[in-house]
Amino acid sequence: MTDLLDRLRNAVPVWSAGMGGGLAGPQLAAAVSEAGGFGVLGVGGGLPRAAVLELVSATRALTSRAFGANVILPMSDGEDIAACFDARVDVLVLFWGDPQPYVADAHRRGMFVVAQCGGPEDAVAAADAGVDAVMVQGTEAGGHVKALAPLAETVPAAVRALGRRVPVIAAGGLATGADVATALGYGARAASLGTRFLASTEAAAVDAYKARVVAARAADTVFTDLFDIGWPRANHRVLRNTTYTAWEAAGRPAPGARPGEGEEIGTIPAGAERVPLPRYAVMPPMSGFEGDLEAAALYAGESVERIDAVVPAAELVTRLLDELRAAS
Ligand SMILES: Cc1cc2nc3c(=O)[nH]c(=O)nc-3n(C[C@H](O)[C@H](O)[C@H](O)COP(=O)(O)O)c2cc1C
Structure with a gap:
């Protein structure tokens, strides 16, 4: 068939x-x-x-x-x-x-x-x-x-x-x-x-995100549900970054009690507009992202090891x- x-x-x-x-x-x-x-x-x-x-x-x-x-x-x-x-x-x-x-x-x-x-x-x-x-x-x-x-x-x-x-x-x-x-x-x-x-x-990702993927090893990725604003309770694999390590250092608190919650970490394009990107947001640093790359959701698989x-x-x-x- x-x-x-x-x-x-x-x-x-x-x-x-x-x-x-x-x-x-x-x-x-x-x-x-x-x-x-x-x-x-x-x-x-x-x-x-x-x-x-x-x-x-x-x-x-x-x-x-x-x-x-x-x-x-x-x-x-x-x-x-x-x-x-x-x-x-x-x-x-x-x-x-x-x-x-x-x-x-x-x-x-x-x-x-x-x-x-x-x-x-x-x-x-x-x-x-x-x-x-x-x-x-x-x-x-x-x-x-x-x-x-x-x-x-x-x-x-x-x-x-x-x-x-x-x-x-x-x-x-x-x-x-x-x-x-x-x-x-x-x-x-x-x-x-x-x-x-x-x-x-x-x-269509910012160059610094691509550079992070190229530099990373599999052990630099984490399996988590941390970046949940826009899509809660869903596991994802990302590169360990400042948002992740600050949350880990704070004892892995639940949503609502996490460090820097409510902070704006940058802006992203949305049509002709720019919209703020909050810490823990699900959106990645696509082309046009401006802000603190190390705070954003840097999705990447264990495949980084061989890239x-x-x-x-x-x-x-x-x-x-x-x-x-x-x-x-
Ligand atoms: C940056 C990034 C964004 C992704 N976005 C989606 C998505 O929008 N929809 C989807 O079905 N899968 C998405 N995935 C998951 C892929 O479909 C796929 O399962 C995954 O990339 C396979 O693992 P690999 O990244 O090691 O190749 C995404 C993966 C990455 C790395």
Whole structure:
């Protein structure tokens, strides 16, 4: 049976993660798809319809190849997903919630749905809901992390639980072609890389954030739920920074009693405006962020260990394929 990954016919079994807050914008998604991988726009959640339509048309202006758009369900008011439907984005990638309400509408429009999941139970539920593929995370992942076990456990368990119902895309801690080969060895059919593509020329993050990713080791990342303003009670992996260490030194107090709560650590662009970014906010330092970088949520996976330079996304995709061939 032909499945989603067969239909997309990507030359390289690598997806770039739809990193929200504008980090994975049209330049990144288009560059990855153009180079033979599968690029995903980071819509995030709560963007107005017109802004999403603009992101999609800007991407289409840069590539005629298929690409995806990622929406974070707990942050969405539905307008962003409606815009993805209007624009008939090839693949809607949903995170952290039930994909079922969107599957029939997507399929009716000739679109595909992928759900990013934390493990075998989520993956089976998503397959039951009718998604076309599941992305299964491990706890090594950067950004928000649904998984509670490493990739070496979650992916093989999901593959076993799913049988051949839908393909599995592995996400978490993967930075090289050898890493991708390892994930394929777990039974995944493709890999989704976030942090590796964050350290690309096209990612729309401030340069100092990319430099932090390049300099960091896996041990510099922490698994926490600290950066919760805008999305409470959700685990994520970030680089240890001044906000984290001050909270740790204060004895890890609960929200409401944390050091510097209510302080403004910088501003971020929002359309034509600038809005203040409070300490503990969920938004990352995307391009246009001004303020104290070391206080902001610096999402990054354990994959930082094997990231040593900021490079153009197309070069990365080619390199990943070469390394994958060498490792297979
Ligand atoms: C900076 C950053 C932002 C992210 N934003 C999103 C997002 O908006 N939606 C989503 O589904 N996943 C998001 N993720 C998680 C990725 O989808 C993926 O699970 C993760 O990047 C895999 O681990 P890696 O970073 O080690 O490659 C983000 C990851 C990073 C690093």
